Structure formats: structure tokens, C-alpha cells
Amino acid sequence: MSGSAGLAADVAVVGAGALGAATAAELAAMGARVLLIDRPGSPNASSVAAGMLAPAFESVLEEATPERAALLKGARDLWPELAARTGVELIRDGAAWAGPEPRKMAERLRTLGFKARLKDGKAFTSDDWRLVPSQALAALIDAPGVRYRRAQVEGLERSGDGWELACADGEPSRAARVVVATGVHKTMEGPRALKRTLARVSLIKGQIARVRVTPPPCVLRGEGVYVVPDGTGVLVGATMEPGQRDLLVDERVITELIRRASVLWPPLATARAQWARAGVRGATPDGLPLAGEIEDGLFAALAPRRNGWLLAAMIARITTASLSGRKPDEDALRFSPSRF
Ligand SMILES: Cc1cc2nc3c(=O)[nH]c(=O)nc-3n(C[C@H](O)[C@H](O)[C@H](O)COP(=O)(O)OP(=O)(O)OC[C@H]3O[C@@H](n4cnc5c(N)ncnc54)[C@H](O)[C@@H]3O)c2cc1C
Incomplete structure (x- = not known):
């Protein structure tokens, strides 16, 4: 043609x-x-985005049915072939629940068909991977x-x-x-x-920050907040703000996000955002x-x-x-x- x-x-x-x-x-x-x-x-x-390929924690935290959890896992499993063909680098260092009741969380993960075990007092799964969005x-x-x-x-x-x-x-x-x-x-x-x-397509705005602190060994998850290793620092995310389409960053929101993230990863307690951004997700x-x-x-x-x-x-x-x-x-x- x-x-x-x-x-x-x-x-x-x-x-x-x-x-x-x-x-x-x-x-x-x-x-x-x-x-x-x-x-x-x-x-x-x-x-x-933070770049998590996270069927396990996304399923638990969104209270997915086993059928939805299997769908998300199936979506993750299509990545290795696409990545091998295109040069996308997949990072398979897992994710850990750093919130309350790790034993219960490990059990909930297993009930939905994911691998989970206690590691350093946290519920760890190797089923969540990630990538670096820019790469x-x-x-x-x-x-x-x-x-x-x-x-x-x-x-x-x-x-x-x-x-x-x-x-x-x-x-x-x-x-x-x-x-x-x-x-x-x-x-x-x-x-x-x-x-x-x-x-x-409806809108859900999300704010996320990068902080220069020693990163944890893997993604840390908690209620409504996560910490993702990012080279020499971490990404702290993310808000869910339905109906918002602007890309404005609210400093107070970011400060509160980092405060909550410091419960998961204490080095964040004295840290400030290096930068913060907003993006808008489409949803149905x-x-x-x-x-x-x-x-x-x-x-x-x-x-x-x-x-x-x-x-x-x-x-x-x-x-x-x-x-x-x-x-x-x-x-x-x-x-x-x-x-x-
Ligand atoms: C803070 C935050 C953290 C997130 N973290 C994760 C995560 O860890 N894991 C995960 O799986 N998801 C995450 N998400 C969700 C994920 O980022 C989105 O679901 C996904 O990026 C949407 O991709 P998209 O291709 O639909 O849209 P977009 O990435 O918005 O791409 C749409 C593109 O279309 C282009 N475009 C629009 N109109 C036109 C036009 N008329 N002509 C030409 N080009 C046009 C735009 O320039 C844009 O590049 C996160 C989202 C946010 C906001």
C-alpha cells in the first residue's frame, strides 16, 4: 500500500x-x-506509572474474585514473550506486604492462587514483577x-x-x-x-513522588500506599482521585503519601520528594x-x-x-x- x-x-x-x-x-x-x-x-x-506488574497484590487489595486474579496472572504471563522480542527489561524481585497482619495477608494471597511466604516479618510473594516505564x-x-x-x-x-x-x-x-x-x-x-x-472512559487521577533514599530490596505494599525501588531512590505512590483530569501536584498530598510510606520503609521518615508527578488513568x-x-x-x-x-x-x-x-x-x- x-x-x-x-x-x-x-x-x-x-x-x-x-x-x-x-x-x-x-x-x-x-x-x-x-x-x-x-x-x-x-x-x-x-x-x-510505578511500573508494577502486580497480579498478586492488586488482586488482594482490590478484593478480586479468583477468576479476576487468574486473569491478572495470565496477563503478567504474557510479558516474558513480548519483553524478549522487544528488549523490555522485566525485574522479578517480588513484593512484600509491610502493613499489618502479614500472616493473614500471606493466606489471602495463597487463597487467590499466588505464592506467598513470611520473610523478615512481611508477607512476600515472588508473583509480582515490575519494569521501568521509561525503559x-x-x-x-x-x-x-x-x-x-x-x-x-x-x-x-x-x-x-x-x-x-x-x-x-x-x-x-x-x-x-x-x-x-x-x-x-x-x-x-x-x-x-x-x-x-x-x-x-472515566478518569482516575494519581499522584506519585520520587524520593532519594536507600531503596528496599523489593516493592513494599501497604493500605493505599506503596514503595517501589527506583535506582538510587524510590517511587512512592499513588493517590486514586476519581473524576479528576488535571495534572496538578498537591504538595500536602505528597507529604502525606510519604509520611504513610515511611511506616512501610522507615528511611522515608526524614525524606522529602525529589519530584512529584500526576497522571490520569482511564477506567470502566x-x-x-x-x-x-x-x-x-x-x-x-x-x-x-x-x-x-x-x-x-x-x-x-x-x-x-x-x-x-x-x-x-x-x-x-x-x-x-x-x-x-
Ligand atoms: C501514579 C500512577 C501510577 C501507576 N502505577 C502503575 C503500576 O505500577 N502498574 C500498572 O500496571 N499501572 C500503573 N498505572 C496505570 C497505568 O499507568 C495506566 O493504566 C496506563 O499507563 C494507561 O496507558 P494508556 O496507553 O492507556 O494511556 P497513556 O499512557 O496516557 O497513553 C496515551 C497516549 O495517547 C496519546 N494521545 C492521546 N490523544 C492523542 C491524539 N489525538 N493524537 C496522538 N496521540 C494522542 C498521548 O499523548 C499518550 O501518549 C499507574 C498510573 C498512575 C497515574
């Missing part, structure tokens, strides 16, 4: 956060010519077969057998099919089905993402709530299968954009 702007592709993926970049890498691995487009601007939710995003965007373009897509319109993407720089792109992975951004014009899908009423076809030739990869990194490999797999016209499996039906 060739296009007047020289940018024609089998698939254009709009949005290069965890979902779009992972989907682009997966599609390219299947042999598609992929154009990944992201607008210049402020950091996306994926780069603000992972760079590796996915750079995946073999993915062409990357910096442009804001302003609108999508059918054109012949495919789509024309109108871009803010005046140079349109064309592709046979389009995946919309624009996070919580809803400014792109397009067909009614797209508007309907984007309208289902049942807490699962929207992945799959929304109308002929148009696909969504959206709204993974607080587990965008954890779910990215699975969303990429489901979206790619949907693009290939494969019959949806059980996971794909759970993520179907038409389920609401």
Missing part, C-alpha cells in the same frame, strides 16, 4: 502509551506494517517493524478501503485499519462508535479495559485503570487477534468494547 503522504500503513495505532506501544509491537511481530503516532506534549500516564516505553516504540511519528491526530475519516488520519501538522496519515489507544484524551474527532467508546465500570473492534476497521485499546502496564501485553494480544479476525476467546469477550 502506498499513500500520498508517504505514511501509508496496514495499521495506524494512535497513542504511544503502554497500550498503544505494546499493541504496535505485537502487530509488527505478526507481520503488519505499523505506524505508531503520538502527539508531542506532557508525559503520559504510562511514563508517570519499557522506549523499547516498545523501537520494536522491529514499528514506524513512529510525532503528531497530534485531530480526526479519523473513512477513505476508500481504510482511514485517513488528519494531523495537527497538516500532513495526514493513511492506514487500512486504526487502533485508538489515546488514554483519557477525548479530543479526536471520528465516527459515532468512537465517540461512544471514548465516552465510556467493571474495572476491565476496552480492547477490540468498535466498528469495521476501527479498534480500541483503552481504560486499563490502575493496571495498564500489567494488562498491556494481554490487551496487545487481544487487539491483534481482533484485527486478524480471530474468534474472540474468553478474555477477549471480557474486554469487549461492546459489553456495556
Whole structure:
């Protein structure tokens, strides 16, 4: 296929956060010519995230059913293949509950099907992994077969057998099919089905801080707060602020987050934030993402709530299968954009 702007592709993926970049890498691995487009601007939710791939603690803390816990574990298990293909570095140093009643926590983890044992007075699981978002995003965007373009897509319109993407720089792109992975951004014009899908995405702002202190040996979890090793320091996160779309950081909120984190990791007691950031997560009423076809030739990869990194490999797999016209499996039906 060739296009007047020289940018024609089998698939254009709009949005290069965890979902779009992972989907682009997966599609390219299947042999598609992929154009990944992201607008210049402020950091996306994926780069603000802590990078935990945490089916175990996310399941317990969100009171997941065993079925949901198995889904999250299955999503994590798709990462090694994607990581090996793209150079994403997975860190498998586990996570420990540093809150009250570690024995009970270990039991709850085991009940949901995760490995757990007491270690240094904490409930430790090797089932939670992590990655470094900046490294992972760079590796996915750079995946073999993915062409990357910096442009804001302003609108999508059918054109012949495919789509024309109108871009803010005046140079349109064309592709046979389009995946919309624009996070919580809803400014792109397009067909009614797209508007309907984007309208289902609700917002949850999160604030997170980096602090320069000796990091713990693994992720530490507590009620509503976590500490994630980050090179020479730690990330302390994160707030859950439904309905908020601004990226403002509230110093008092960050100070309180660090105070609560110091109960998990005492070196934080006298520390101050080196920097703090905010990101906005997209979510749906049942807490699962929207992945799959929304109308002929148009696909969504959206709204993974607080587990965008954890779910990215699975969303990429489901979206790619949907693009290939494969019959949806059980996971794909759970993520179907038409389920609401
Ligand atoms: C503080 C915080 C901590 C978190 N920690 C974790 C964690 O530890 N583990 C985990 O699994 N998840 C975590 N999350 C959740 C995770 O970050 C999100 O679920 C995930 O990043 C969402 O990815 P996304 O690709 O949907 O959106 P985004 O990362 O927001 O990417 C969307 C992209 O689309 C682009 N875009 C939008 N509109 C257009 C347009 N019109 N044209 C071109 N490009 C466009 C944007 O520029 C952006 O790059 C955290 C979130 C926050 C806020």
C-alpha cells in the first residue's frame, strides 16, 4: 500500500502509551506494517506509572474474585514473550506486604492462587514483577517493524478501503485499519462508535513522588500506599482521585503519601520528594479495559485503570487477534468494547 503522504500503513495505532506501544509491537511481530503516532506534549500516564506488574497484590487489595486474579496472572504471563522480542527489561524481585497482619495477608494471597511466604516479618510473594516505564516505553516504540511519528491526530475519516488520519501538522496519515489507544484524551474527532467508546472512559487521577533514599530490596505494599525501588531512590505512590483530569501536584498530598510510606520503609521518615508527578488513568465500570473492534476497521485499546502496564501485553494480544479476525476467546469477550 502506498499513500500520498508517504505514511501509508496496514495499521495506524494512535497513542504511544503502554497500550498503544505494546499493541504496535505485537502487530509488527505478526507481520503488519505499523505506524505508531503520538502527539508531542506532557508525559503520559504510562511514563508517570510505578511500573508494577502486580497480579498478586492488586488482586488482594482490590478484593478480586479468583477468576479476576487468574486473569491478572495470565496477563503478567504474557510479558516474558513480548519483553524478549522487544528488549523490555522485566525485574522479578517480588513484593512484600509491610502493613499489618502479614500472616493473614500471606493466606489471602495463597487463597487467590499466588505464592506467598513470611520473610523478615512481611508477607512476600515472588508473583509480582515490575519494569521501568521509561525503559519499557522506549523499547516498545523501537520494536522491529514499528514506524513512529510525532503528531497530534485531530480526526479519523473513512477513505476508500481504510482511514485517513488528519494531523495537527497538516500532513495526514493513511492506514487500512486504526487502533485508538489515546488514554483519557477525548479530543479526536471520528465516527459515532468512537465517540461512544471514548465516552465510556472515566478518569482516575494519581499522584506519585520520587524520593532519594536507600531503596528496599523489593516493592513494599501497604493500605493505599506503596514503595517501589527506583535506582538510587524510590517511587512512592499513588493517590486514586476519581473524576479528576488535571495534572496538578498537591504538595500536602505528597507529604502525606510519604509520611504513610515511611511506616512501610522507615528511611522515608526524614525524606522529602525529589519530584512529584500526576497522571490520569482511564477506567470502566467493571474495572476491565476496552480492547477490540468498535466498528469495521476501527479498534480500541483503552481504560486499563490502575493496571495498564500489567494488562498491556494481554490487551496487545487481544487487539491483534481482533484485527486478524480471530474468534474472540474468553478474555477477549471480557474486554469487549461492546459489553456495556
Ligand atoms: C501514579 C500512577 C501510577 C501507576 N502505577 C502503575 C503500576 O505500577 N502498574 C500498572 O500496571 N499501572 C500503573 N498505572 C496505570 C497505568 O499507568 C495506566 O493504566 C496506563 O499507563 C494507561 O496507558 P494508556 O496507553 O492507556 O494511556 P497513556 O499512557 O496516557 O497513553 C496515551 C497516549 O495517547 C496519546 N494521545 C492521546 N490523544 C492523542 C491524539 N489525538 N493524537 C496522538 N496521540 C494522542 C498521548 O499523548 C499518550 O501518549 C499507574 C498510573 C498512575 C497515574
